[in-house]
Amino acid sequence: MAPPLTKPSAPATNGQASDDDPNKLGPPSGLSSIRTQYTSEQRLQQQLKSISYDVAREDSYRIKGIQLIDNVREALQLPVKTFDSAAVYYHKFRMRFPSSEYNYEDVALACLFTACKAEDTIKKSRDILCTAHNLRTPHDQRTPDDARFNDPSRFTIGLERHILETIGFDFRVQYPQKLLIKMVREIYPPSNPEKRDEGRKFLRIAYDMSIDLHKTFAPLKQTTFTLVLAIIELTARLMTDVSLDPIKMLQQNAAAYVDRHCVIETMLDLMDLYTQFTKSTKVGGCFEVQRLMSVKIDINDMVTAGSYQRYHGWCDKCSAELGDAPTATPGSATSPATTGSASVKRKRDEAAGGGTLRFVFDAEAARKERDLVSEYQVDEYEEYEVEVEEAIPEPETRPPGRNNHHSQRGHYNDWSYHRNNRHSGHHNDRHRGRRGHGGY
Incomplete structure (x- = not known):
């Protein structure tokens, strides 16, 4: 018999396996996502169909969102490269989440806030929200330190983290x-x-x-x-x-x-x-x-x-x-045009298996890491055959002069005979015993 395979021991991690266990495993490596800079029109349409993209409504919101980014950018006198980055982040986010989940205005302003950090043109979230409010309502001018921007500012910062995860920390624009x-x-x-x-x-x-x-x-x-x-x-x-x-x-x-x-x-x-x-x-x-x-x-x-x-x-x-x-239902009373985004829903790929979602840009390094982790995470088995001697049982012995068929019939005859005796006093005729007994 061949000896069983032993897997290489992994380094101890967080006390999940004892030091004496030769086959101890580390934590799950999670999901490694490799981002690509470009996409095709066909793949883009497939992603839009997967989120039930309504063409007539979503195209209008897409143009309005980019126009809002451009207007706020000009009002804050930001460079055009900040606008380019914000527009690309906005498109990537909208490819995964339609306007039925997030208000396009909230997403546009959060993308501009993220682009300001990525392009080193720092602006506070309050400045961006205040500028958008002043452009929307010229008769009601506000300042960035107004108390009404407290909750929207916190929401924009939370949405910024969601945008970073959606774009995969890929800032190439x-x-x-x-x-x-x-x-x-x-x-x-x-x-x-x-x-x-x-x-x-x-x-x-x-x-x-x-x-x-x-x-x-x-x-x-x-x-x-x-x-x-x-x-x-x-x-x-x-x-x-x-x-x-x-x-x-x-x-x-x-x-x-x-x-x-x-x-x-x-x-x-x-x-x-x-x-x-x-x-x-x-x-x-x-x-x-x-x-x-x-x-x-x-x-x-x-x-x-x-x-x-x-x-x-x-x-x-x-x-x-x-x-x-299937396409999405047209806007109603709960449309994002009239209501704001309620909460930030964190969507992770189920393939991560509860591990960490990581974003890598070097495909070769990701493959090397996958091969290294597979030594500890993949179960390997070896199949082999073993010859075992088994004793052949002896055939059953039968009484001489009698076969199995007659013995079974005699057994059933004896059962009928005893039953007839139980119901009547006649030994040889079962039906006649019933008539004598008064059964009919």
Whole structure:
């Protein structure tokens, strides 16, 4: 017989196992979550369907939340990078929790408060809440030290911790404005007096478009180069007095860094925003609706000519397997538009098994840790065969001259005979004994 396997002993932890136990185990390692910086449109829609995302209502709240962040940011004179970070945090949070659980205004202000810390532009929660209140009600101006901001301030701080867990402590955000200014200067050199004014006019439209871009999910899907090239090309197509030749030259130089399909997808995301929510954008109101529709048709013709799909990397088979998820009920008396968020609900993955939820960014280090922990957490068994000698039982001995069939019949005959004797005095006929007994 092979000797049983012994597992390597783990270090003692919190007194959960004695020192004499050779197979002692440490605490559960929990769940390690590896965050990715980008996502695809198909995966994004799958996450939205899993939370019963109502398109008509949630899209409106998404744009209102980003607009609130931008208004408060301008009132507090915060840099645009803080706005970019807050918008990305807001989208990531809304991908997991719909407005039926959290008021979009509370989430927007908490995301701006978190972004202020991440971008080192510190602002107190009271300052942000007071500014939002003054913008909402100009006739009722307050100061940050007002007592009415005590409870909202504590709630914002609690929601900040929830936002950090939702984004996985991943503070990587796209900042397209800095690269956008450099590329516009490349197209319109400031040293040329003739192109200086054209460059300022072009940059004014393109910069506002970079703000409108964060009202879509494009910053979650594309790289900085892709976002900037899409903004520059779409701005040139909307402005009738701009030549596309320098734009095409710029795209050829950046072809090694971007995919043309992704640039077209970003432009279509912006055109969907401008045609559906024209009044809620900075650039949409600067052009006529006919001009916007004409540019959108031209971009759709580019998709058809290049045999592209609407979204890059879309899988029709995966979309068919997903099916249709139930949508949320439209807003009612308990809608977050009229009521605030009641409490912060902490949602953890059940796969953690009661352990700690940790966020890691190095996939190789996570794999090494998993292999190391598996030596103590995984039960291993060895199968082997053992030969054992068993005694064969002797056959039962029977009386000579009689077989089993006759013995059983005789047994039953004896049982009937005794029963007949009990009911009547006749020994050979059971039915006649019953008639004599008076049974019938």
